Every structure is written in structure tokens, then in C-alpha cells.
Amino acid sequence: MAGQRGWRRRHFLQAGALALTGMSLSDLLRLRAQAASASSGSGQPPAAASLKDTAVILLFVHGGPSHLETYDMKPDAPDTIRGPFSPIPTTVPGLDICEHLPLQAQQAHRYSLIRSVSHDEADHFAGHRRFLSGYGQLKPGFGYESYYPQVGAVVNRLFQGRVQGLLPAVSVGGVVVNGPDYAPGISEVYWSSTYRVPIVNGGLRDSTLLVESGQLDNRLGLLKGFDRLRRDLDDKGVMDSMDTFNQQAVEILLADRAREAFDLTREDPRLREKYGDGYGQEVLTARRLVEAGLSFVTVRIPGSGPGTKAYDWDDHAVNWDMLGAMHARLPKYDHVVSTLLDDLYARGLNERVLVLVTGEFGRTPRLEQRDGRIGRDHWPSAMSIMVAGGGMKMGQVIGSTNRYGEHPKERQLDPHDFLATIYRHLGINPQLEIPDPAGRPIPLCRGTPIHELF
Numbered sequence: 001m002a003g004q005r006g007w008r009r010r011h012f013l014q015a016g017a018l019a020l021t022g023m024s025l026s027d028l029l030r031l032r033a034q035a036a037s038a039s040s041g042s043g044q045p046p047a048a049a050s051l052k053d054t055a056v057i058l059l060f061v062h063g064g065p066s067h068l069e070t071y072d073m074k075p076d077a078p079d080t081i082r083g084p085f086s087p088i089p090t091t092v093p094g095l096d097i098c099e100h101l102p103l104q105a106q107q108a109h110r111y112s113l114i115r116s117v118s119h120d121e122a123d124h125f126a127g128h129r130r131f132l133s134g135y136g137q138l139k140p141g142f143g144y145e146s147y148y149p150q151v152g153a154v155v156n157r158l159f160q161g162r163v164q165g166l167l168p169a170v171s172v173g174g175v176v177v178n179g180p181d182y183a184p185g186i187s188e189v190y191w192s193s194t195y196r197v198p199i200v201n202g203g204l205r206d207s208t209l210l211v212e213s214g215q216l217d218n219r220l221g222l223l224k225g226f227d228r229l230r231r232d233l234d235d236k237g238v239m240d241s242m243d244t245f246n247q248q249a250v251e252i253l254l255a256d257r258a259r260e261a262f263d264l265t266r267e268d269p270r271l272r273e274k275y276g277d278g279y280g281q282e283v284l285t286a287r288r289l290v291e292a293g294l295s296f297v298t299v300r301i302p303g304s305g306p307g308t309k310a311y312d313w314d315d316h317a318v319n320w321d322m323l324g325a326m327h328a329r330l331p332k333y334d335h336v337v338s339t340l341l342d343d344l345y346a347r348g349l350n351e352r353v354l355v356l357v358t359g360e361f362g363r364t365p366r367l368e369q370r371d372g373r374i375g376r377d378h379w380p381s382a383m384s385i386m387v388a389g390g391g392m393k394m395g396q397v398i399g400s401t402n403r404y405g406e407h408p409k410e411r412q413l414d415p416h417d418f419l420a421t422i423y424r425h426l427g428i429n430p431q432l433e434i435p436d437p438a439g440r441p442i443p444l445c446r447g448t449p450i451h452e453l454f
Contacts, residue, residue, distance in 0.1 A: 052426060054390070055294060055297070056353070057283075059355065059356065060301065061301045061303070063359060064313055064363060064379075065303075065313045065362070066083070066313075069083045070384060072113075072401055073098060076403070081366060091108045101333075103335060104338055114387060114399055116398065116413050118407060123378075127380060130380075149195075154444060155169040158428060159295050166257055166292060169294065170197060170199075171200065172289070172299050197298070262285065275343075282299045282300075291349065302329075308321070309325075310329065318368075337386075340355065350388075351390070354388075358385040359383070360380075362380070362381075365379070365404045393452065393454070396452065399411035416445040416446045419445040419447060423449075424454075431443055
């Protein structure tokens with residue numbers, strides 16, 4: 001049947017960007033069905049999530065941004081502690097942030113800053129796991145895989161099938177390091193590859209769809225390929241010859257909702273220009289995706305910029321000069337985050353969509369010095385997080401650190417509390433226990449929602 005009327009199965013579908021281990025999208029759908037059947041006698045996922053019309057955009061600042069150069073400055077600390085920048089006032093009395101974030105300073109009434117989250121994982125990738133699953137342990141022999149389900153995988157399991165033609169959780173933005181399997185804490189899995197969060201680099205341009213012998217390498221070519229494939233499938237009647245999961249895969253990739261969500265040409269050119277190029281377009285895509293019905297979208301915020309060697313926010317003095325890196329990256333970072341908040345408020349999405357801006361940890365209070373460069377090392381004992389929208393209480397500071405920014409002084413919080421807040425917003429029971437592959441019940445998180453936000 002697969003060769004009916006000159007067609008072969010391999011001519012129809014390969015979705016490389018949606019399967020980071022080489023699976024096609026149809027393989028992913030098949031695994032999900034098998035896992036659901038194995039975990040429940042009815043073949044359904046656990047009934048632990050309500051159908052709240054909410055969503056999360058996570059702007060993940062990989063590398064660990066320095067809290068002392070952004071949101072928790074210590075201008076009165078000794079020279080060995082305080083950074084090179086000065087604080088400026090914001091629209092919230094008593095809340096000061098870095099002088100190189102003037103646009104965010106004018107929007108402080110639209111967000112809250114959490115200054116007292118701390119944890120115990122100083123490694124980047126263990127820090128990703130600790131922050132986005134609550135648990136930092138990595139599987140021996142599995143590279144950077146986690147023992148525990150991260151929030152994107154949880155959303156993909158509990159909300160599967162919620163919006164026809166779309167996966168519940170995706171990541172928009174580049175891979176961090178170490179090849180195509182590793183991204184900022186969202187590509188790793190818990191239930192094998194069943195609920196892996198797909199990484200879509202640069203919109204649809206890196207998805208691979210083979211039509212006949214032609215490979216479509218960019219977003220516009222892929223959109224044309226959608227139309228051509230749709231017509232060819234209709235003309236040749238081959239859908240009946242494809243198995244159920246291949247049909248679902250084609251339906252997702254051809255769905256008008258998915259095509260429209262990724263098609264930035266549908267946006268006002270002035271808004272596209274306002275977001276700016278590079279990851280500004282990725283953040284705009286994230287807004288379009290949650291508007292289309294996705295529940296959880298991650299965007300990696302790179303730490304690059306003109307005149308610096310920095311490519312992330314891992315500001316060791318041995319890597320590059322933190323002073324130059326901050327000068328290069330902060331204006332764009334300030335602009336993109338502020339533009340997203342403006343956009344959400346203008347569209348009335350600020351009640352439904354929760355925006356989170358965070359990395360995996362903070363940086364050491366004591367400055368590093370090397371060959372005329374300054375930097376800071378990994379520091380999970382203190383970090384700052386921005387929270388905006390979601391219908392939550394904005395314009396406040398939650399918690400504080402001591403005079404040198406070393407550790408929480410008031411209202412110490414854990415990544416588990418951060419996760420519980422996300423799950424509550426999405427309508428997921430934070431204490432839900434889901435069996436791991438060995439059948440052991442593991443709670444999604446061990447924290448409580450941050451009550452100051454509700």
C-alpha cells in the first residue's frame with residue numbers, strides 16, 4: 001500500500017526538528033499512545049490537569065545571569081563585590097534595577113522580582129534539571145538526561161490532544177551546546193522519548209519535510225511545501241494507505257493553526273520590526289504560539305552581542321570580559337523583554353499568559369579578575385527571577401539577599417516553589433504523583449505556590 005500510485009512512505013514525512021533523537025513525528029505520536037496505554041488501563045493520561053485557558057512563556061537565560069549586574073545590585077558593597085554598573089529607580093518606589101535596563105525600569109509595575117531563590121546545583125545542566133524539574137540528579141550513562149520529569153514534558157503528557165494540530169509544549173530557539181540533543185533544560189525527558197519537548201529552531205525553517213525528492217530547508221519553502229503536499233495527498237488519495245500515526249503527524253504539520261502560528265508574515269511588519277531580529281523574532285513566535293493555544297513555550301535568551309565573544313551568560317573571566325558582554329547584550333535583552341510585555345498587555349493576554357525570565361543560577365558575589373577582565377563564577381545560592389502577567393500581583397519584590405548578595409536573607413524559596421507556581425497557573429496539581437519508568441510514584445514538585453503572587 002505504501003508504494004501505491006508511485007509513492008513511498010519516505011516521500012511523505014520526516015520531521016527532524018521535532019525528534020531530537022532521530023525519530024519522526026509519527027514515531028513520537030506512536031510512543032505517546034503506547035506510554036498512555038501502559039500507564040493507565042483506559043489508555044488515558046492521569047486526570048490531574050484542568051482545562052484552564054492559561055499559558056507560560058519561559059525566557060530561559062542560559063549560562064546563569066548575574067543578579068548583581070541586573071536585578072539585585074549591591075552599590076554599597078566593597079569593590080570586590082559590587083559590579084561596574086549603577087542602579088536606577090523604576091516605576092515601583094524602592095525598586096531599583098541596572099542602569100542598562102531603562103525600558104524594564106519603566107515597566108516595573110508590570111512585573112515582580114523574586115530575589116531569594118536558591119538551590120544546590122552549580123553545574124549548568126544539573127542546574128537546568130534542578131530548576132525545571134525540582135530535582136538535579138542526572139542519569140548515569142545518559143548524557144544530560146534527568147531522572148525526573150521537567151515541566152515541558154509534564155505539560156506534553158497531561159495536555160496531549162488539548163489543541164488539535166498543535167503540541168502543548170515546544171521550545172523556540174537555538175540549542176545551547178553539545179549537539180542537537182541538548183537545549184536549556186527542556187529537551188531532556190523522563191518517560192523515554194515519549195513526551196520530549198521539540199526544539200523548533202528559528203520557527204519552521206529547520207523542520208524537514210520531504211516531498212518527492214525535494215528537501216525544504218527554510219520556513220517559506222516549508223509553507224509552500226505544505227500546500228503542495230496537501231494537494232498531492234488529496235489528488236492521490238494516499239492518506240488511506242498511511243497508518244494512524246503518520247496521518248496524525250501529517251495533520252499536525254499541515255494544520256492551519258500550526259502553519260499560521262509560525263508564519264510571522266501574518267504579523268504587522270511594524271511589530272516584527274519592533275521585536276527586532278535574532279531571538280526577538282523567536283520571542284514573537286512564542287507569543288503567537290501561546291495565542292494559538294500552546295500551554296508552555298520556552299525561548300533561549302542568548303548572551304551574545306556586538307563586540308563581545310560571549311555567546312551565553314556564563315560570565316567567567318576566563319571566558320570573556322563580563323563588562324563588555326553586559327554592555328553588548330543588555331540593550332537588546334532590555335528591548336525584547338519590554339516589547340513582549342507591551343505586546344501581551346496590548347492584546348489583553350497579560351491575564352492569561354505568565355512570563356518568566358530566569359537562568360539556572362546566579363553568579364558569585366566576589367568578582368573574578370583575569371588579564372584585565374572581570375567575571376563571576378557559578379552561584380546557585382542566590383538568584384533573581386522576573387515574573388510578569390498571568391493575572392498575578394505585579395509591582396513588588398519578593399524576598400531579599402544579604403548585603404553582598406550571597407544568600408537569601410528573607411523569604412528563601414526553592415525551585416520547587418517556582419514550579420508549584422507554574423503548575424498552579426496552568427491548572428496542574430503540583431503534588432500530583434506520576435510513576436517513573438520503574439513504577440515508583442514521584443511528586444511533580446515538593447514546593448508550594450509563591451503566595452505573594454496570588
